[in-house]
Amino acid sequence: MTVDVLPALTATVRCAAHPRGGGCGHPDSVLAEREDGTVVRHGGTVAKAHAPGTDLGELSLRLGAAADLPEVFLAPLRPTPADLHGRLVSFWPYGTPVDPDIPDAAPWEAAATLLAQLHRVPAPTGLPAMRGPAKAARAVQRLRAAGPHPAAASVLRAWAGLPAWARAEAPMPSARFLCHGDLHLGQLVRHPGGTGPWLLIDVDDLGLGEPAWDLARPAAWYACGLLPPDEWGRFLDAYRRAGGPAVPSTGEPWPALDVPARALTVQTAARAVAKSAAADRALDEVEQAVVDACARIASIPPKLGQ
Structure with a gap:
């Protein structure tokens, strides 16, 4: 991931969590940072920057398929991805993951x-x-x-x-x-x-x-x-x-x-x-x-x- 995208992604997830402005006491947290995607959480909102070169049309279709299956997939917060410095970003509610220690x-x-x-x-x-x-x-x-x-x-x-x-x-x-x-x-x-x-x-x-x-x-x-x-x-x-x-x-x-x-x-x-x-x-x-x-x-x- 390029140096400037992670801070931009963090700012983007804050804006998504607080669409009317203002703030909260929740810290930002990086949930994943890999070559195929970086995921940042703020409060109950998660933003994912998908891999470079991800196709907009294909990702949009995949997001739509997930949105149509709310009993199977966590539904995205927005139906289409946003562009952030040439990276496609999707937005999700936060869910509690499997605990690897249990x-x-x-x-x-x-x-x-x-x-x-x-x-x-x-x-x-x-x-x-x-x-x-x-x-x-x-x-x-x-x-x-x-x-x-x-x-x-x-x-x-x-x-x-x-x-x-x-x-x-x-x-x-x-x-x-x-x-x-x-x-x-x-x-x-x-x-x-x-x-x-x-x-x-x-x-x-x-x-x-x-x-x-x-x-x-x-x-x-x-x-x-x-x-x-x-x-x-x-x-x-x-x-x-x-x-x-x-x-x-x-x-x-x-x-x-x-x-x-x-x-x-x-x-x-x-x-x-x-x-x-x-x-x-x-x-x-x-x-x-x-x-x-x-x-x-x-x-x-x-x-x-x-």
């Missing part, structure tokens, strides 16, 4: 139910493609740009073994479902804060695509040994109870989940290795686990039909 309270059932509801919505006309595979491809590009690393080879071998659609090199086999595109527990908030229902946030990757992609990150964590079997079971069972179409209602889910879970494992490993190389440090235990999973993935062909 893993036993992780809302896996709520996340699965929201996904099932989202996947069952009739696809809006004109919505762009879900960007999950494109995000995975960008992670691999960053890995290649990071320079030599002893773990890179196994990650790239696993990537090369994926079908073209999972590498964003061909259309997805199913593009008729509305998908979140980047589901993890950080994408859920309670609104009203602390007491309201869980809702999805982050529309940047929202679009039409393969619904199994939205189940892929928890599936990948489970396959890597990072998500306990009971938590994975709670998530999968809740999705099935809610009528989610990504996997069969009974029986083996992995033929549908195999390729997306492999792709999310590679994406996670690629990011980890790139960060490790940039910081000139060794991989930590979790990072090593996903890299080891890539080595296993590279040795086993994907499920047929995927």
Whole structure:
């Protein structure tokens, strides 16, 4: 993010929180600051500066889709983004996020139910493609740009073994479902804060695509040994109870989940290795686990039909 945008974004969220002027005693807080977006809160209002180069028309469609699904998505405060020094900015009410320090309270059932509801919505006309595979491809590009690393080879071998659609090199086999595109527990908030229902946030990757992609990150964590079997079971069972179409209602889910879970494992490993190389440090235990999973993935062909 350029030096002058963060102060400007902070001023912008204050104005959005106090449209009639004046002020309050609430401090400003930076909730996220990454290359793909920066998020600032003031009181009950949140402003997000989206990634440079974000398409105005596509973001507007995604904001509209979220606004039309208030029981699934946190609704934006404004229907269209604003321009701030060449960056598109959207405005949101503040919701209470998942507490990472209380893993036993992780809302896996709520996340699965929201996904099932989202996947069952009739696809809006004109919505762009879900960007999950494109995000995975960008992670691999960053890995290649990071320079030599002893773990890179196994990650790239696993990537090369994926079908073209999972590498964003061909259309997805199913593009008729509305998908979140980047589901993890950080994408859920309670609104009203602390007491309201869980809702999805982050529309940047929202679009039409393969619904199994939205189940892929928890599936990948489970396959890597990072998500306990009971938590994975709670998530999968809740999705099935809610009528989610990504996997069969009974029986083996992995033929549908195999390729997306492999792709999310590679994406996670690629990011980890790139960060490790940039910081000139060794991989930590979790990072090593996903890299080891890539080595296993590279040795086993994907499920047929995927």
